[in-house]
Amino acid sequence: MIGEPLLEVRDLSITFRTPAGVAQAVTGSSFTIAPGERVGMVGESGSGKSLTGLSLLGLLPPAAEVSGEVLLDGRNLLATPERELRAVRGREVSMIFQEPMTALDPVFTVGQQISATFRAHRGVGRAEAKRRAIDLLGEVGIPEPARRFREYPHQLSGGMRQRAMIAMALVCEPRLLVADEPTTALDVTIQAQVLELIAQLSRDRGTAVLLITHDLGVVAETCDRVLTMYAGQIVERCSTDDALEFPRHPYTSGLLAAIPRPGVAAEDLRSIPGRVPSPVDLPPGCRFGPRCDHHQPRCDEAQELTEAAPGRWVRCCRHAELDLPGAVEMIG
Amino acid sequence: MESSSIDVSIADAEATRIDPPAARRALLQVEDLSVRFRTRGPSRAVVHAVTDVSVEIAPGETLGLIGESGSGKSTVARAVSQLLRGQRVQVTGSISLDGVRLDQLSKRELRAQRHRMQMIFQDPNDALDPRMTVGQSIEEPLRILGRTGGDQLGATVERALDTVGLAPAMAARRPHELSGGQRQRVNIARAMALEPQLVLCDEVVSALDVSIQADILNLLAAFQRERHVAYLFISHDLGVVASVSHRIGVMYLGRLVEVGTTSQVVRTPRHPYTEALLSAEPEAVPSRLRARTRIILDGDIPSPIDPPSGCGFRTRCRYAQDRCEAEVPPLTPGPDGHLVACHFADELHLSGRAVPGGR
Ligand SMILES: Nc1ncnc2c1ncn2[C@@H]1O[C@H](COP(=O)(O)OP(=O)(O)OP(=O)(O)O)[C@@H](O)[C@H]1O
Ligand SMILES: Nc1ncnc2c1ncn2[C@@H]1O[C@H](COP(=O)(O)OP(=O)(O)OP(=O)(O)O)[C@@H](O)[C@H]1O
Ligand code: SF4
Ligand code: SF4
Ligand SMILES: [Mg+2]
Ligand SMILES: [Mg+2]
Numbered sequence: 001m002i003g004e005p006l007l008e009v010r011d012l013s014i015t016f017r018t019p020a021g022v023a024q025a026v027t028g029s030s031f032t033i034a035p036g037e038r039v040g041m042v043g044e045s046g047s048g049k050s051l052t053g054l055s056l057l058g059l060l061p062p063a064a065e066v067s068g069e070v071l072l073d074g075r076n077l078l079a080t081p082e083r084e085l086r087a088v089r090g091r092e093v094s095m096i097f098q099e100p101m102t103a104l105d106p107v108f109t110v111g112q113q114i115s116a117t118f119r120a121h122r123g124v125g126r127a128e129a130k131r132r133a134i135d136l137l138g139e140v141g142i143p144e145p146a147r148r149f150r151e152y153p154h155q156l157s158g159g160m161r162q163r164a165m166i167a168m169a170l171v172c173e174p175r176l177l178v179a180d181e182p183t184t185a186l187d188v189t190i191q192a193q194v195l196e197l198i199a200q201l202s203r204d205r206g207t208a209v210l211l212i213t214h215d216l217g218v219v220a221e222t223c224d225r226v227l228t229m230y231a232g233q234i235v236e237r238c239s240t241d242d243a244l245e246f247p248r249h250p251y252t253s254g255l256l257a258a259i260p261r262p263g264v265a266a267e268d269l270r271s272i273p274g275r276v277p278s279p280v281d282l283p284p285g286c287r288f289g290p291r292c293d294h295h296q297p298r299c300d301e302a303q304e305l306t307e308a309a310p311g312r313w314v315r316c317c318r319h320a321e322l323d324l325p326g327a328v329e330m331i332g
Numbered sequence: 333m334e335s336s337s338i339d340v341s342i343a344d345a346e347a348t349r350i351d352p353p354a355a356r357r358a359l360l361q362v363e364d365l366s367v368r369f370r371t372r373g374p375s376r377a378v379v380h381a382v383t384d385v386s387v388e389i390a391p392g393e394t395l396g397l398i399g400e401s402g403s404g405k406s407t408v409a410r411a412v413s414q415l416l417r418g419q420r421v422q423v424t425g426s427i428s429l430d431g432v433r434l435d436q437l438s439k440r441e442l443r444a445q446r447h448r449m450q451m452i453f454q455d456p457n458d459a460l461d462p463r464m465t466v467g468q469s470i471e472e473p474l475r476i477l478g479r480t481g482g483d484q485l486g487a488t489v490e491r492a493l494d495t496v497g498l499a500p501a502m503a504a505r506r507p508h509e510l511s512g513g514q515r516q517r518v519n520i521a522r523a524m525a526l527e528p529q530l531v532l533c534d535e536v537v538s539a540l541d542v543s544i545q546a547d548i549l550n551l552l553a554a555f556q557r558e559r560h561v562a563y564l565f566i567s568h569d570l571g572v573v574a575s576v577s578h579r580i581g582v583m584y585l586g587r588l589v590e591v592g593t594t595s596q597v598v599r600t601p602r603h604p605y606t607e608a609l610l611s612a613e614p615e616a617v618p619s620r621l622r623a624r625t626r627i628i629l630d631g632d633i634p635s636p637i638d639p640p641s642g643c644g645f646r647t648r649c650r651y652a653q654d655r656c657e658a659e660v661p662p663l664t665p666g667p668d669g670h671l672v673a674c675h676f677a678d679e680l681h682l683s684g685r686a687v688p689g690g691r
Contacts (some may be wrong), residue, residue: 011366044541044542044543045541069401143630143631145386157632158401160631161631187400187401187568187633188400188568188570188609188612188613188614189400189608189609189612189628189629190612190632191612192611192612192628192629193628193629195614196626214541214542215614216542216616217571217614217615217616218614219611219616220614220615220616220617220619220622221614221615221622237344240618241619241620242649244616244617244618245618246402251507254543255542255543256616257546258542258543258545258546259542259546259571259616260545260571260572260574260575260576261571261574261575261615261616262548262570262571262574262575262594262598262685262687263574263687264575265553265575266549266550266552266553266575266576267550267554267557267620269545269546269549269550269555269575270546271543271544271545271546271547271550272543275511326603326618327616327617327618327621328617328618328621331617331687
């Protein structure tokens with residue numbers, strides 16, 4: 001994707017003090033997203049995906065200690081006072097979550113909530129706000145939007161609630177949409193509807209999207225580029241097709257070999273041995289080292305994210321000499 | 333892929349054996365199962381959770397059940413394991429395990445049959461008592477059955493843990509000291525220690541990370557190889573179901589709409605809903621291998637309180653015609669025993685997944 005990045009994250013680190021020691025939840029993350037670009041972030045549970053997403057809205061929990069820069073159009077959101085951040089949220093950056101009820105208020109109708117947002121952020125009158133809210137509900141694919149306008153969140157199905165939340169997030173036409181597992185709780189046919197909606201938004205309005213998911217299939221269907229996270233670090237950053245076809249990091253390759261798919265018998269699925277390390281007790285060298293089949297003594301030094309080919313970044317000192325299987329080898 | 337091509341021929345053989353009526357007796361035989369729930373509150377509505385489901389599972393076979401949330405998958409499993417015996421539920425039809433009519437047994441008689449059939453659920457936390465150690469959790473059902481006593485029990489627990497790749501020391505741990513994957517292994521160990529002939533697996537890997545999923549699926553496959561156990565395997569994830577199943581049943585709004593070998597259902601679906609489901613399932617492959625147009629279904633699954641007349645799928649089906657509103661399509665066998673419930677199955681040319689390799 002050409003063009004100046006809208007978002008540039010530089011060396012982002014997030015830690016927590018816990019009784020067991022300092023938890024390194026995110027370490028040295030750097031990435032960019034251009035207008036209209038859809039970037040996926042994948043990784044196992046606890047790898048730091050949601051915290052990264054929250055940091056883009058200045059919504060980290062108060063206990064988090066954060067360093068680095070989150071630059072939106074050159075302005076560092078990590079150094080922006082809360083009062084000014086409030087204007088950024090919604091207007092420039094919006095977030096949608098796995099559970100829509102976290103964003104929708106159960107005591108107000110969907111219509112009240114969306115039109116209130118219109119009035120607050122766009123300064124339109126009551127009648128105009130209602131008209132626009134109904135239009136927007138229709139635009140995100142809610143049937144009979146005028147009727148749904150008067151319903152409470154609990155009266156909507158899961159898929160429709162997710163759409164209503166997306167509609168809320170879109171009121172201010174944000175330039176960046178952070179979607180944290182937006183379809184994980186949905187059926188695949190509804191997931192397909194919601195992913196199509198997100199893709200359409202970025203195509204038609206030029207909205208930049210960070211799509212957080214544990215499902216590489218969702219990334220494959222939706223995103224131009226992908227960030228693979230392991231134990232708080234980006235271990236691979238490249239185009240989605242490159243990650244799927246020619247993974248350069250053993251962890252990315254390992255994930256691809258573990259995905260159950262038609263054509264692969266259960267006994268042929270390969271799991272990654274061992275467990276994700278605790279964020280308070282990370283290996284000093286390569287964080288994936290204890291689970292990696294290709295481990296060598298030099299892997300016990302801290303690994304840097306390095307450019308293996310144009311646009312292709314890998315955190316593994318052996319990336320050039322390894323020939324790792326990708327998705328095609330799995331199904332072939 | 334050698335082993336999986338063998339599996340396909342086994343699955344194909346099984347499919348032809350099952351229809352016309354099995355030469356060898358089915359292990360599980362479900363006939364015309366219907367389940368109705370009465371809801372609480374003033375509305376007193378009736379939920380048509382499962383309607384006219386008939387299905388068989390052979391010894392050592394895996395039948396996968398797939399379908400959207402609310403389509404009745406778990407209700408089928410709960411009816412099979414006789415967990416639906418209450419005032420607000422009406423169950424009709426027959427359920428036989430190895431020739432024994434489970435639905436006609438008293439609670440007491442059922443207890444004597446329990447070890448033949450076990451159930452493993454999605455949430456590994458729910459199934460284990462937080463106050464018991466892992467060892468006690470595994471021992472408990474064995475003790476109830478009077479399988480063994482005293483010292484021997486310790487050895488049995490150790491063996492059970494070993495079959496799922498857990499160290500003997502784990503026996504002393506409590507559930508909260510285990511990871512999600514370890515807890516699911518304990519559940520499997522507990523179920524398998526009884527040496528069941530049939531295990532009902534309801535979303536057993538849905539809450540787990542993909543690498544741990546692979547672990548658990550490997551383990552279930554190994555048990556089947558070694559002990560010839562049969563599975564009813566429920567998941568909403570097509571990849572998961574396809575990787576473990578010999579045959580797949582597709583459910584929509586309480587009914588089975590298609591049943592066939594895994595390869596039949598995935599490569600050459602005969603029901604429009606199956607086609608849409610296959611098309612919607614995201615594929616983790618590079619875009620050059622994904623050159624297909626997606627079928628995006630409109631709307632949601634209708635309410636089972638007030639299901640549409642005729643074909644349940646007609647409100648979302650792009651091939652629907654007048655007849656679909658008037659008549660319920662029965663589940664009918666087509667070529668090679670591939671069952672489908674659609675009036676136009678013979679005329680439609682539906683697209684499936686191009687699946688290289690085995691199952
Ligand atoms: N308030 C907190 N205090 C201490 N540790 C925290 C806190 N919030 C998050 N963490 C830790 O930070 C790490 C990253 O958490 P995060 O929620 O970003 O993971 P994730 O990748 O989104 O996982 P999931 O896929 O489960 O949603 C985890 O190890 C988590 O335990
Ligand atoms: N005890 C109950 N009382 C009333 N309705 C019920 C009860 N149990 C299940 N149902 C309803 O029966 C239908 C089938 O539910 P079931 O749990 O079998 O679906 P499922 O296919 O397993 O869905 P999921 O994928 O969400 O687990 C649903 O509409 C559900 O709401
Ligand atoms: S640096 Fe070494 S241990 Fe880490 S992923 Fe690369 S090969 Fe494996
Ligand atoms: S019977 Fe009619 S509505 Fe039902 S699946 Fe077939 S074509 Fe579609
Ligand atoms: Mg998260
Ligand atoms: Mg269920």
